[in-house]
Amino acid sequence: MPEVRRLLARAGVADPESLEAYRSLGGYAALARVAERGPAWVLSELEASGLLGRGGAAFPAGRKWRAVAEAAGRRRVVCNADESEPGTFKDRVLMEQDPFAVVEAMTIAGLTVAAEDGLVYVRGEYRLAAARLRRAIDQAERAGLLGADVAGTGRAFWIRVVRGAGAYICGEETALFNSVEGRRGEPRNKPPFPTQAGLFGDPTLVNNVETLCNVPIVVLEGASGFRRYGTDRSTGTKLFCVSGHVERPGLYEVPFGTTLGELLALAGGVWRGRRLQAVLCGGAAGTFLGPDRLDLPLTFEGLQPVGGTVGSGAVIVLDETASLWDIVLRVARFFQEESCGQCVPCRVGTQRQLEIVTRLASGRARPEDPQLLADIGAAMTDASICGLGQTAAGAVLSALALRPGAPSSSNGGASAAHGRPGEVV
Amino acid sequence: MPIEPNPPAPASEREREAVDRALARVGAEPRRSDLLPLLHAVQDDLGWLPRGALHHLADRMNLPFPDVWGVATFYALFRLDPPRGTILHVCDDVSCRLRGADVLVRDLQARYGPPRRFAGGAHGDARNGRGAAAPPAVDWETVPCLGRCEEAPVAVAGGRELGHATAGVIAAALGQAGGDA
Numbered sequence: 021m022p023e024v025r026r027l028l029a030r031a032g033v034a035d036p037e038s039l040e041a042y043r044s045l046g047g048y049a050a051l052a053r054v055a056e057r058g059p060a061w062v063l064s065e066l067e068a069s070g071l072l073g074r075g076g077a078a079f080p081a082g083r084k085w086r087a088v089a090e091a092a093g094r095r096r097v098v099c100n101a102d103e104s105e106p107g108t109f110k111d112r113v114l115m116e117q118d119p120f121a122v123v124e125a126m127t128i129a130g131l132t133v134a135a136e137d138g139l140v141y142v143r144g145e146y147r148l149a150a151a152r153l154r155r156a157i158d159q160a161e162r163a164g165l166l167g168a169d170v171a172g173t174g175r176a177f178w179i180r181v182v183r184g185a186g187a188y189i190c191g192e193e194t195a196l197f198n199s200v201e202g203r204r205g206e207p208r209n210k211p212p213f214p215t216q217a218g219l220f221g222d223p224t225l226v227n228n229v230e231t232l233c234n235v236p237i238v239v240l241e242g243a244s245g246f247r248r249y250g251t252d253r254s255t256g257t258k259l260f261c262v263s264g265h266v267e268r269p270g271l272y273e274v275p276f277g278t279t280l281g282e283l284l285a286l287a288g289g290v291w292r293g294r295r296l297q298a299v300l301c302g303g304a305a306g307t308f309l310g311p312d313r314l315d316l317p318l319t320f321e322g323l324q325p326v327g328g329t330v331g332s333g334a335v336i337v338l339d340e341t342a343s344l345w346d347i348v349l350r351v352a353r354f355f356q357e358e359s360c361g362q363c364v365p366c367r368v369g370t371q372r373q374l375e376i377v378t379r380l381a382s383g384r385a386r387p388e389d390p391q392l393l394a395d396i397g398a399a400m401t402d403a404s405i406c407g408l409g410q411t412a413a414g415a416v417l418s419a420l421a422l423r424p425g426a427p428s429s430s431n432g433g434a435s436a437a438h439g440r441p442g443e444v445v
Numbered sequence: 446m447p448i449e450p451n452p453p454a455p456a457s458e459r460e461r462e463a464v465d466r467a468l469a470r471v472g473a474e475p476r477r478s479d480l481l482p483l484l485h486a487v488q489d490d491l492g493w494l495p496r497g498a499l500h501h502l503a504d505r506m507n508l509p510f511p512d513v514w515g516v517a518t519f520y521a522l523f524r525l526d527p528p529r530g531t532i533l534h535v536c537d538d539v540s541c542r543l544r545g546a547d548v549l550v551r552d553l554q555a556r557y558g559p560p561r562r563f564a565g566g567a568h569g570d571a572r573n574g575r576g577a578a579a580p581p582a583v584d585w586e587t588v589p590c591l592g593r594c595e596e597a598p599v600a601v602a603g604g605r606e607l608g609h610a611t612a613g614v615i616a617a618a619l620g621q622a623g624g625d626a
Contacts, residue, residue, distance in 0.1 A: 107540050145522070262595075269540075269595040269596075303590075
């Protein structure tokens with residue numbers, strides 16, 4: 021399937037610091053239509069579009085918007101731009117290259133759910149993205165597209181930018197709320213869900229950057245137009261961040277249903293004519309897929325049966341020379357470092373998982389280690405209060421399924437292949 | 446979380462001024478939700494978050510010191526001890542590793558001595574070269590994914606983002622950044 025440019029229509033084309041450039045390429049046409057047709061129309065189109073959240077959890081956007089629109093009291097809109105999943109950079113590109121689209125989409129959300137307060141929580145490391153968003157917000161305010169009277173609707177909507185400070189966990193929506201409120205970024209128990217009691221206890225619509233950027237497309241083309249791309253259950257297009265051992269790492273927009281093999285071909289295939297060993301699909305919170313999965317359609321429904329996930333759209337490619345267990349060890353260490361420590365299964369589980377993977381990666385595995393990993397993984401998945409702990413074992417266990425033998429017996433021994441990635445650079 | 450807390454000294458004049466300046470920008474009545482932006486502002490000003498400054502900030506915000514300390518220590522980007530030179534962050538996460546971050550980190554170790562911290566575990570032998578003898582002008586550490594994987598391996602030197610980073614690329618950027626944090 022071919023590469024398409026819908027979410028990326030303006031990226032690299034329009035000056036991201038110019039409202040005029042954005043408008044000349046169709047920007048703010050969606051907001052005008054929303055102002056004309058009203059919130060009920062937006063909600064029904066969004067529901068009919070089948071748009072699913074692009075931050076990893078794939079929750080139906082329309083249902084979330086309606087829940088907030090129907091909630092009582094003061095409402096808020098939050099854009100989750102704390103992109104920190106290893107191997108993921110799509111939201112950074114959207115914010116850096118098309119910041120007005122994020123601002124317009126949030127404004128549409130504000131008008132639709134009748135919120136006046138919007139907030140973008142941008143990953144602390146993304147300085148350029150935060151600066152571009154601030155610039156876009158300033159210009160939109162001066163043009164009357166944001167502020168006390170949005171585009172002549174008589175409705176107010178404001179957006180402020182908050183920078184994170186280096187914590188993967190703050191991408192979890194309730195941890196993000198705590199962080200904004202000036203607390204440690206530790207997740208809250210759910211329920212209550214953010215749509216009921218979110219930021220400052222108010223009903224809150226929280227969407228990922230990419231999810232929001234789909235909304236103007238739904239508004240302009242209608243649900244049926246949006247559904248021209250993708251499959252029945254995975255509608256629209258998806259941004260995939262292809263990195264690692266491919267010829268052309270980068271951001272690729274394809275319709276859902278494109279196969280893994282087709283996506284890798286777009287990125288030039290495995291580099292240096294080498295063979296594929298595995299793909300880490302979905303980042304650290306994702307799963308390893310073997311070369312036998314190249315025909316797999318990249319959809320929510322297609323990946324689920326094989327234990328895979330679209331996740332954040334990270335697609336990290338390992339060629340035949342890569343040390344699989346060195347990578348698995350890095351993933352295990354990532355979770356041990358990034359666990360916020362609040363709940364026991366995750367705090368202890370990620371530590372124990374790291375210890376066992378360290379043994380596996382150095383060829384000192386004990387006979388009981390695979391079972392121990394499975395048990396710890398089950399405990400974390402079942403008992404952790406947030407997605408971090410619930411996904412912390414996915415990549416490790418999928419690697420074990422891919423290479424059931426001890427890593428030292430395959431080409432995956434970390435010590436044997438320690439210098440390899442560097443030798444080929 | 447720092448192992449050795451910085452000395453519980455009262456805020457210096459400079460630290461108090463930095464905190465007061467940051468507070469003046471958020472308005473008369475700082476709220477708890479101003480804490481994260483305030484910590485960023487103070488660190489941008491001073492290069493780190495001295496304990497005295499945090500005490501002063503807690504007093505001014507009417508918050509218990511442990512609350513402010515708890516937040517400041519939670520986030521990896523907040524520094525709780527003074528930088529030893531230009532700040533250098535080197536990604537050694539999955540995508541960068543596949544593109545040579547291991548070798549890059551070992552080259553940097555040879556040049557600048559051991560890093561403050563390894564996010565992804567130690568990288569082979571630390572062959573300390575010049576870094577061990579001379580006082581390091583670079584305060585470096587390895588960090589998790591920086592979200593620029595299409596240009597792996599990546600680093601941030603003195604605030605400048607560097608794609609396709611090599612020890613040479615980094616040294617050149619550090620040269621331009623000077624010894625200032």
